[in-house]
Amino acid sequence: MKRALTVFSALALSLSGCxxxxxxxxxxxxPAASDRGMFLSTSGAPGRYTTxxxxxxxxxxxxxxxxxxxxxxxLDGPIRGALAAEASRMGGNGVIHIEFLDENPTTDFERAQxxxxxxxxxxxxxxxxxxxxxxxxxxxEVIRFEGAVQ
Amino acid sequence: xxxxPVPMRPVAASLLLLAGCTASTFTRLPSPDPIxxxxxxxxxxxxxxxxxxxxxxxxxxxxxxxxxxDPAGTEVDAALEELELEARKAGADGVVNARVLKQPWTLxxxxxxxxxxxxxxxxxxxxxxEFVRLRKATAGSVP
Amino acid sequence: xxxxxxxxxxxxxxxxxxxVNSVSVPARGTSAEPFVTAxxxxxxxxxxxxxxxxxxxxxxxxxxxxxxxxxxAGFKQALLPAIKEAGGDGAVRxxxxxxxxxxxxxxxxxxxxxxxxxxxxxxxxxxxxxxxPAVAAAP
Numbered sequence: 001m002k003r004a005l006t007v008f009s010a011l012a013l014s015l016s017g018c019x020x021x022x023x024x025x026x027x028x029x030x031p032a033a034s035d036r037g038m039f040l041s042t043s044g045a046p047g048r049y050t051t052x053x054x055x056x057x058x059x060x061x062x063x064x065x066x067x068x069x070x071x072x073x074x075l076d077g078p079i080r081g082a083l084a085a086e087a088s089r090m091g092g093n094g095v096i097h098i099e100f101l102d103e104n105p106t107t108d109f110e111r112a113q114x115x116x117x118x119x120x121x122x123x124x125x126x127x128x129x130x131x132x133x134x135x136x137x138x139x140x141e142v143i144r145f146e147g148a149v150q
Numbered sequence: 151x152x153x154x155p156v157p158m159r160p161v162a163a164s165l166l167l168l169a170g171c172t173a174s175t176f177t178r179l180p181s182p183d184p185i186x187x188x189x190x191x192x193x194x195x196x197x198x199x200x201x202x203x204x205x206x207x208x209x210x211x212x213x214x215x216x217x218x219x220d221p222a223g224t225e226v227d228a229a230l231e232e233l234e235l236e237a238r239k240a241g242a243d244g245v246v247n248a249r250v251l252k253q254p255w256t257l258x259x260x261x262x263x264x265x266x267x268x269x270x271x272x273x274x275x276x277x278x279x280e281f282v283r284l285r286k287a288t289a290g291s292v293p
Numbered sequence: 294x295x296x297x298x299x300x301x302x303x304x305x306x307x308x309x310x311x312x313v314n315s316v317s318v319p320a321r322g323t324s325a326e327p328f329v330t331a332x333x334x335x336x337x338x339x340x341x342x343x344x345x346x347x348x349x350x351x352x353x354x355x356x357x358x359x360x361x362x363x364x365x366a367g368f369k370q371a372l373l374p375a376i377k378e379a380g381g382d383g384a385v386r387x388x389x390x391x392x393x394x395x396x397x398x399x400x401x402x403x404x405x406x407x408x409x410x411x412x413x414x415x416x417x418x419x420x421x422x423x424x425x426p427a428v429a430a431a432p
Contacts, residue, residue, distance in 0.1 A: 018212045018222040019232055024205030027280065031199060041202070042247040042280040043193030044332045051330050053317040054364060058393040060310055072310035075205050082311040090317060097331035099249065099388070100278060105209045139389060141331040142315070 020105035024075030027098070038084040039094035039145070049143040052092045057082045059136040063106060065129045066114030073134030075100055087142040095140040103135040187237035188244030189230060194282060203242045203281035208232045213270035214255065217263030224273040226250055233277050242281035251276040312393045316364040321383075327376040328383035329368070329418070337424040341381050345417040346371035351409035352394070355402025358412065364391055367414035379420045387418035 027040040039045070059078035061071020072078055079098065087095045106114075118129040194200050208229050212222025229250075237245055252275045255263070263271040321328045348367050350360025361370055367389065376384050391414035394402070402410040 018210055018224070019229075020209040020211070021232070021236060022207040022209075023236075026204045027202040029199075029201040030194070030197075041193075042205070044196055046196060050320045051318060051328075052320070053315055054329075054331070054368070054387075054389060055313065055315040056364060056389065056391055056393065057314075058312045058395075060312075060395050075207075078311055079205075082313050086313050086315050090315060099247075100205060100207070101251070101276070102207050102209070105207065107209075107211055137390075137393070 018107055018109065020107045020110075022075060022102040022105050024079065024100070027079075028094075038087060038092075039096075040079060040084065040098060040140075041094075041096050042098045043096065045094060045096050045143055045145065048146040049094065049096075050146060052087075052090050052142045052144055054139065054141055055083055055086045055090075055095070056137065056139045057086070059138070061134045063114075063132045063134050065118035065131075066106065066111035069134070071134065073102075073136050075102065075136060075138070078136055078138045083138055083140055087140075090142050092142040092144050094143045094145060096143055098138065098140040100136065100138045103137060104132075106132065187234050187242055189233060189237075189248050189279070190244065190246055191248050193247050199285035201283045201285060203240050203283055205278070205280055206233065206236055206240075206245070207276060207278045208236065209274065209276045211272075211274045214260070214263055214273050215270055216267050217255075217260035217265075217271060220273065222273070224275050226252055226275055226277070229275045229277040233279065237281055240281045241283065243284045244282060245279035246282050248277060248279035251278075312395060314364050314391060314393060316368045318368070327373055327381060329372065329376075329387050330383070330385055331387050333385050334383075334421070338382075338421040339424060341379050341420040341422055343417070344372070344375050344379065344384060344420050345415065346375050347413060347415040349411070349413045352399070352402060352412050353409050354406045355394070355399035355404075355410060360412075362391065362412040362414045364389065364414060367391065367416050371414075372416045372418070376420055380422065381420035382423045384418035384420050387416060389414070389416045391415070 027042065028038075030041075030046045032039065057078040059072035059074065059082065061069055061073035063069050063073075072081065079100070083095055083098070087093075114130040114132065121127045121129065210222065210224045210229050210232065212220065212224045214220055214224075233245055233248075255271055255273070259271065263269070318329055319326055346367065348360060348362050348371050350358065350362045352358055352362075358366075360366075372384065372387075392410075392412045394410060394412075398410065402408070
């Protein structure tokens, strides 16, 4: 009975923890609250614009013990940081048709597994915490609006 | 018994191999429903007012048991269901610019997975998009 | 040797956590080159076909891109010639992907130079030909 319960619990945990959800902050709304700042959108532009170029950004970081993230392997970091900075450097005030991909997200089950392994390693004095390299890739079209942003 | 002039086993194997070199997947998107969040691969039409509520990526990962059974739900429809749940949590009217990434296994690969059942096939699907809340168009503006 | 390796990787890791590549394109109407956009266009046009171009090479010593597999080379040496060859005025719904290595990976590539790092850039899009008089300004 105990063994069956253990097997069932492990199965339930493994099947329920098979999804990973990555969330990023809000991009620009239309009409924008103000016409300052970089216009960021996965859609097109709400007005006339000139295409200045294209950018690809890859953010990387490390996930420690399944839960702690270090570096720029998030959606917000590369988009609001490097992507916006590069667009500004190119003379643009907007990035449209943004596409993104978290290359290796971690499921709840994998997080729990890494945390448990890290605790075990620390308790036994072997190897140290589990660390996983993380990557996020973002692309977008850099534009400059003709006139004020709507 | 007369032997067939055509060697059947190599032909059958070749046909199976050729049939298994293409894998495609089609998932019907839910019909427009005033209650359910919408999901579309298109963007917001130019001029239509909306609020961006953030970006989302849903990844479902598991294994195919015996090459065909998918207990963890790694097909596109399962990912879209989860995307809908996340849209409800975020208070979004829908998801725009949805993109799907799925590497489907060919029939030949699935059959191999069924034969070598002790080596389950890894399976994963990823859906990305942007949550939006539509604003009511003001008079005179483009809907 | 181990210390050199460790120092190189640590130095590379301290260089920041993002890798950025970009390519500038001339504004529409200011150049005879085909136009390129990730979106769509509103002018009447004829769709000539789909295009996918890929440049594949290696990074020697982790940094030398002799073939040209970055966005700039992919755009100017592969995509634009392909659009011209197809007889198009430009390409819409363009998507692209290039191999991006972290600084730490490049340092390792330099140290283990006998194993060059593979590198690829790919552009896809829809080639179009405008109908009517040429458009002077952006859409």
